[in-house]
Amino acid sequence: MSFVKSLHDEEIKGAKHTVKEIYQQPDLWLQTVGIIEKQKVEIEDFISEKIHSNKARIIFTGAGTSAYVGDTLSPVLRKELPNQIDSISTTDIVTNPLNYFKNEVPTLLVSFARSGNSPESVATYFLAKKLINNISQIIITCNPEGQLAKEAGKDENTLVLLMPEESNDQGFAMTSSFSCMYISALLTFQLDRLEEFKRKIEVVSENANRILTQQYKTVKNLVSLNKKRVVYLGSSTLKGLSQEASLKHLELTSGKIPTFHESVLGFRHGPKSLVDDETLIFVFLSNDPYTRKYEIDLLKELKNDGGGKTVVAAANTNNKEIEEICDCAFIIPQQENIHLDDHLVALNYLVIGQLFALFNSIHLGVTPDNPSPTGMVNRVVKGVNIYNF
Known part of the structure; x- marks a missing residue:
């Protein structure tokens, strides 16, 4: 069953566009490759x-x-x-x-x-x-x-x-x-790698469909924890992704849940001060073994800190240690002879972040398609005066 069918009619009522636009992505990714190929x-x-x-x-x-x-x-x-x-x-x-x-x-x-x-x-x-x-x-x-x-x-x-x-x-x-x-x-x-790219996007699309039809249940369980602040962490490309995941959650929950992002190593340098028992922390793990060493160190540190916070890891590696040092792990399955670098794994992590933002929006009674009905924030920004330079 897909995450769409798991929603009640009343929940979909104010979220039909957002639901559709998250769900259609695996197909659109393949279409996008076709457009660029042409x-x-x-x-x-x-x-x-x-x-x-x-x-x-x-x-x-x-x-x-x-x-x-x-x-x-x-x-x-x-x-x-x-x-x-x-x-x-x-x-x-x-x-x-x-x-x-x-x-x-x-x-x-x-x-x-x-x-x-x-x-x-x-x-x-x-x-x-x-x-x-x-x-x-x-x-x-x-x-x-x-x-x-x-x-x-x-x-x-x-x-x-x-x-x-x-x-x-x-x-x-x-x-x-x-x-x-x-x-x-x-x-x-990277058009010189077109055929390789096409094969990998097909794998990423399959992974996304799995998240949308199976792993979404774990995302819903995280929403039910009712955490009062959310943090997204990643390194390099995945730091950029953490910015996007953070903004998506902030937008769709209409700012009701303070949401932050940072690099994995940067988090220790002050931002970690915001962590309390009501904090949910997403750590997007790299597929680079060298980079991942630093990220696993942070997971261990967060676990050893104790307290009631919840730490969630997303990974594309079958590493049992990861599951042991966090409260919840999203494991994106690996396919034989197909290595996904972080810039492609990011698309699967993205879907997890989008689903969490959507489910939390519905849980908080916000309308995902229009989380700012007063018009304070708009789909296309208004009120910007552009001056001649």
Whole structure:
């Protein structure tokens, strides 16, 4: 039985968009790979001309969840590509563009946008054209009718990549839009590994379906603990993911549950002070054996600290020690001869975080599709004045 069928009609009433958009992701991920594959030659030609020929700096940008796509993505691409790679939110660029844009440095600006109508996203597009001499842009968006897609369509130095239509989430929180834009960017910059990537995405999609039809029950049990604060921890790529999981929970619970994120090692340096008996801690474990040593050390430390907190580990390794040193373990099954690096395991961890946020939202009596009915926070940000620079 899927998690959708486990919900009562009354629970789904105010969550139909969010429920659908979480559940559809495994299928949309495969569709996204197909979209990028169809544009393979166009993308390769664009990147060869705009990036490889002049060793351009690459900047990933977006606002809110869209910014976290770049934060999650950039560590792996720094390892794979010789270019300077930065992830800088549009909300930082717009207020202080000269802190981030360098006029004389050839630059590729990659913008992530669900709607493409956020004021900061559109402003950043034009600021880049104004302030950088050699500028090319890639717009990865879920909305072909958004202002960003329309403006970019007029520019020969800009490539537009449109995500599956269904990924233009109608719910308040970005779910399938985040994961589809993330996959498209991963593949765009690693097209030489297309066939390997396709096989691995199929495995990741199978894992996600297993979470959505079986492991969701464990997520529901965590919600019933009624913890009063939640923490998400991860290293490198998984630190970026912890930001997104934290925001998703904060948004869908309408801020009723204080939610935090940090790196695994950074957590000891002050943020750990917030832990009490009412705290639930998610630790997203790396598939890198070296990195995981540090994460297991933290799990041991948290266990030895005692108290009533609950520690949850998510892992893609059959390590019994992990289950022994935490209160709950989500084990994503490994497949023979298929190793998933952290940037792909992240997609499965993402689904766990989305489900927890959804279930806790319903549990708290919040309407997931519209957790801020007063309009204090909006699906597409309003009230931002953009000034001429």
